[in-house]
Ligand SMILES: Nc1ncnc2c1ncn2[C@@H]1O[C@H](COP(=O)(O)OP(=O)(O)OP(=O)(O)O)[C@@H](O)[C@H]1O
């Protein structure tokens with residue numbers, strides 16, 4: 001029964017990683033950059049939701065919506081101010097800028113909210129479900145998190161597969177110049193991608209803090225790195241890959257903590273990543289582009 | 294329709310186009326021929342806004358487009374089928390065509406029928422991933438994709454590259470058909486013989502400058518062109 005419990009908890013935390021990883025992977029696919037500040041957008045989202053529910057006393061739903069709106073705008077601003085001027089610059093310059101943005105967000109949060117952790121109130125109010133005479137507990141957070149990740153995954157798949165804007169995104173991710181020749185505004189598409197990724201980060205932030213209720217300016221950084229790992233694990237640029245990578249990473253992490261070592265769980269997770277990349281360099285679901293001879 | 298005046302284009306410090314001027318009149322087929330590295334593709338990229346001239350003027354239908362952004366130009370009726378096709382390999386044939394019609398918001402069945410009429414082979418392959426098409430089919434798709442927006446001027450960069458002779462003939466037949474249907478064409482070709490046959494006028498480009506100009510027939514019979522581009 002213990003194993004099943006760990007598995008469910010692993011899938012739940014993995015779903016949070018998956019939602020964060022989706023943001024990483026979409027931005028990488030379209031803007032060809034690693035937005036290391038993505039993890040910190042999660043933290044901003046969580047603070048926003050915290051302020052709306054705790055200080056203004058409004059319902060959790062309003063908190064989530066405000067967090068999503070603020071993060072969407074933040075994502076667009078970060079892209080426009082920090083990354084857009086570097087379009088065409090070396091990827092190293094962009095990476096360093098992203099790290100700079102990450103520290104900026106953390107420091108700004110520290111100025112506004114202080115470095116002392118806040119106790120985040122879970123958005124979930126219904127009682128846990130107990131199965132097998134109380135041996136197995138499924139919390140409301142677990143249910144909501146898994147549900148949210150499935151809904152997001154389906155919505156994104158439909159968006160990129162069926163809508164005009166989603167297809168344009170795929171076109172930009174494949175060939176930016178050719179996309180421009182189709183009349184697609186590449187800058188706008190990149191901006192849109194940051195908006196979507198950041199809105200997802202806000203949701204991830206609220207879900208993460210509902211599960212792990214300590215909220216501080218560095219809250220987003222470790223989950224951000226793990227989610228980045230998940231995106232690479234699944235095959236960076238691939239939406240189902242991010243989902244699979246996130247969930248597997250969550251399971252591996254939880255199992256490692258349960259059966260092997262709490263201290264070394266991150267090290268073990270990275271070891272698994274290295275092994276996977278040695279066997280499948282493009283990641284689990286990464287596309288190996290077929291070349292015409 | 295398209296007027297280029299004394300453009301200079303650079304790749305960083307490399308001076309790729311050194312003062313080129315030429316014109317394409319409405320309803321013409323104009324060919325641009327020249328050796329590898331002469332700068333033909335660079336000129337097309339500059340016209341379609343993927344690059345910008347450091348100096349000189351480009352106007353299209355009376356509008357100054359030298360510094361226009363690439364994505365806005367298709368809406369003015371200027372389409373560019375780039376070198377190496379550049380179709381979206383991971384998307385289906387149908388999706389590629391939809392991208393060609395991106396500026397129309399919706400793909401009309403009529404436009405799809407029109408391109409399938411030119412290239413029936415694509416119709417059977419609508420659902421196929423473009424990366425799995427043969428080279429010739431990819432070229433057909435690249436041209437079809439550009440046709441979806443009903444361009445006034447179509448710039449084709451080496452449409453016959455890497456194709457079997459029979460397919461080359463087919464592509465050139467379609468260029469003639471498009472022309473008859475009212476599309477103006479600027480054609481860049483390695484296959485100088487074919488290009489000069491269909492072209493009303495042509496220019497010869499050598500290392501960034503135009504060295505010869507004339508009607509297709511004039512150039513085809515000129516000794517310099519025969520020697521350099523038609524194999525004696
Ligand atoms: N991205 C680039 N960076 C630097 N130099 C470039 C770049 N692209 C092209 N060039 C240079 O500019 C010149 C013109 O290139 P261009 O591609 O326009 O030639 P082309 O006439 O189309 O040749 P081909 O027939 O081989 O396609 C060449 O000397 C080439 O090396």
Ligand SMILES: [Mg+2]
Nearest residue numbers: 333334335376
């Ligand atoms: Mg070329």
